[in-house]
Amino acid sequence: MSGIATISRPLPLSLKVAAGLVALAALIVPVGSLAAELDLPVPAAVVYPGQSVADRGVAYKAFIVKDEKLPLYVIEDEILVGQVARRTLLPGKPILLSDLKTPDLVRAGASVTMVFREGGLIITGLGTALRSAAEGEIVRVRNADSGIVVSGIVEADGSVRIHG
Structure with a gap:
């Protein structure tokens, strides 16, 4: 024991009611969460x-979006230009930025040109892409002559730059 005496008294009913109301309000009213009604672009078809x-058609539909969730959505149809769907998008549903990707320049199973550059030396060869990939992505390629699998980065022209 610390030598300090405590006396316990019951709390007044009004204080209990006030504490209960504050706790209930904290559950009902989110603090710092705002929302806005926005017209977001949605697919017009599957x-x-x-x-x-953009090629399948875009419409606009009103949605209530929480402020903290707004950066997750496509808010202007200009964002859709040059992008393709990563997954199936349904008509009338908002589009998440994560639902989009740049189009694949290299398709799985397709022939690609592998390019190795070191100083003034350039070596090219044919290979088969083992997966689809967009510009700037890393892709594995099976060399058509040796069967060896190498990794490289997809270039804007669809070739694969091999590292040394």
Whole structure:
């Protein structure tokens, strides 16, 4: 024991009621969460993976979006230009930025040109892409002559730059 005496008294009913109301209000009213009604671009028709949303048609629909969730959504149809669907998009549903990707320049199973550059030396060869990839992504390629699998980065022209 610390030598300090405590006397316990019951709390007044009004204080108990006030504490209960404060606790209830904290559950009902979120603090710092704001929302806005926005017209967001939505697909006008079903968009399948690899298809352009802009080419399939875009409409606008009103949604209530919380402020902290707003950066997750496509808010202007200009964002859709040059992008394709990563997954199936349904008509009338908002589009998440994560639902979009740049189109694949290299398709799985397709022949690609592998390019190795070191100083003034340039070596090219043919290979088969083992997966689809967009510009700037790393892709594995099986060399058509040796069967060896190498990794490289997809270039804007669809070739694969091999590292040394």
